[in-house]
Amino acid sequence: MKYGFIGLGLIGGSLARNLKKLDPACTICAYTRTQKTSMEAREAGVLDEICTSPSDELFRGCDYIFLCAPVITNIRMLSEIRTVLGKKTILTDVGSVKTGIHQEVERLGLDNQFIGGHPMTGSEKTGFESGNDHLFENAYYILTPGKRVPEEWTERYYQLVQSLKALPLVLDYREHDYITAAVSHLPHVIASSLVNTVHTLDGREEHMKMIAAGGFRDITRIASSSPEMWEQICVDNSGNIAKVLDEFIREMEEARDHMVTGDGAYINQMFASSRDYRDSFSFSSSGPVKKIYRIYCDLIDESGAIATIATILAVHSISIKNIGIVHNREFEKGALSIEFYEEDACHQAAELLRHHRYTVWVNE
Numbered sequence: 001m002k003y004g005f006i007g008l009g010l011i012g013g014s015l016a017r018n019l020k021k022l023d024p025a026c027t028i029c030a031y032t033r034t035q036k037t038s039m040e041a042r043e044a045g046v047l048d049e050i051c052t053s054p055s056d057e058l059f060r061g062c063d064y065i066f067l068c069a070p071v072i073t074n075i076r077m078l079s080e081i082r083t084v085l086g087k088k089t090i091l092t093d094v095g096s097v098k099t100g101i102h103q104e105v106e107r108l109g110l111d112n113q114f115i116g117g118h119p120m121t122g123s124e125k126t127g128f129e130s131g132n133d134h135l136f137e138n139a140y141y142i143l144t145p146g147k148r149v150p151e152e153w154t155e156r157y158y159q160l161v162q163s164l165k166a167l168p169l170v171l172d173y174r175e176h177d178y179i180t181a182a183v184s185h186l187p188h189v190i191a192s193s194l195v196n197t198v199h200t201l202d203g204r205e206e207h208m209k210m211i212a213a214g215g216f217r218d219i220t221r222i223a224s225s226s227p228e229m230w231e232q233i234c235v236d237n238s239g240n241i242a243k244v245l246d247e248f249i250r251e252m253e254e255a256r257d258h259m260v261t262g263d264g265a266y267i268n269q270m271f272a273s274s275r276d277y278r279d280s281f282s283f284s285s286s287g288p289v290k291k292i293y294r295i296y297c298d299l300i301d302e303s304g305a306i307a308t309i310a311t312i313l314a315v316h317s318i319s320i321k322n323i324g325i326v327h328n329r330e331f332e333k334g335a336l337s338i339e340f341y342e343e344d345a346c347h348q349a350a351e352l353l354r355h356h357r358y359t360v361w362v363n364e
């Protein structure tokens with residue numbers, strides 16, 4: 001198999017890593033904007049052939065070509081890629097918006113070989129170095145086949161997605177854009193606006209910034225996402241985002257009016273209905289919302305402190321998903337944040353570290 005990539009950032013890089021892990025004999029060729037990314041991917045053993053442009057002849061023999069740049073950049077590149085697109089190549093993308101690219105694909109007459117793709121996983125981080133080879137596990141991976149794509153091609157792509165341990169879901173591209181406007185794009189706009197609101201309201205002493213705790217952190221992580229990527233998503237899906245924003249603003253205005261009159265019954269009902277609906281979402285290991293199993297552990301200020309903790313866990317065969325120091329007001333002197341793949345491992349680790357006399361908080 002030969003896979004072509006335009007862009008090897010967080011998503012493209014993770015896909016390439018995952019495909020190479022599944023089939024080390026496959027060939028990965030890619031065009032990247034900077035040489036640094038190609039070199040990194042080459043050194044990681046992921047990239048076999050470096051392309052010098054999106055119309056490099058090396059793309060001609062690909063079974064799949066994945067467009068992994070920001071959404072409008074992907075659209076702009078189509079006409080160039082078309083010149084080296086083999087007749088049997090499945091052309092796909094990983095973009096967060098689908099209507100714009102499908103319209104351009106139709107205009108160029110490529111709707112017999114374009115299947116839109118959108119993995120519903122990722123993070124606020126960017127770049128090849130932020131990716132991994134299992135990012136897609138348990139995440140929905142939406143497919144939006146072009147009008148004239150043979151069913152057998154969509155089936156083939158469906159199976160490839162399953163081999164990544166992702167959950168394929170075929171949707172109409174317009175429906176995709178309305179749904180993601182509500183559950184992905186709106187939350188990013190809200191998170192960014194909330195952070196900017198606090199920035200505007202905070203006084204010279206920055207007490208708001210200082211004491212912002214769990215709730216603020218939980219709902220604003222994605223405000224640190226790539227401005228370049230989110231500019232393109234918002235421009236490409238502006239109609240749907242404006243529509244869902246209208247409804248959100250209506251909800252906000254209603255909430256504000258009831259705060260002003262001190263309408264406790266309304267406020268109670270507002271929180272009760274959101275709690276009931278959110279609690280009905282799937283937070284199990286599958287589904288778009290992944291539960292994070294995390295503990296915080298006080299960090300003894302001596303060299304090798306992190307290595308000691310990591311060793312204690314490793315000796316008991318507890319795998320760590322992520323480890324890092326957090327410094328904020330909750331953990332003034334610094335604490336170690338450790339994430340696990342499974343709930344059991346998380347509780348086992350907490351018990352073990354407490355046994356070693358560390359102070360541990362389980363993040364439920």
Ligand SMILES: NC(=O)C1=CN([C@@H]2O[C@H](COP(=O)(O)OP(=O)(O)OC[C@H]3O[C@@H](n4cnc5c(N)ncnc54)[C@H](O)[C@@H]3O)[C@@H](O)[C@H]2O)C=CC1
Nearest residue numbers: 007008009010011033068069070071095096122123126127
């Ligand atoms: N970040 C996330 O969590 C998710 C992102 N997506 C989509 O995936 C796509 C890629 O996003 P990420 O990998 O997160 O971003 P990223 O910033 O990590 O990677 C984007 C890549 O595109 C390359 N690029 C940008 N402009 C280019 C150009 N003119 N020519 C060639 N390469 C260019 C960059 O160099 C970079 O390697 C976007 O379309 C985004 O909507 C989809 C699902 C999740």
Ligand SMILES: O=C(O)C(=O)Cc1ccc(O)cc1
Nearest residue numbers: 096120121122123124184222
């Ligand atoms: O970081 C997060 O929680 C995200 O929401 C990541 C994300 C970003 C863009 C997408 O199209 C899909 C997923």
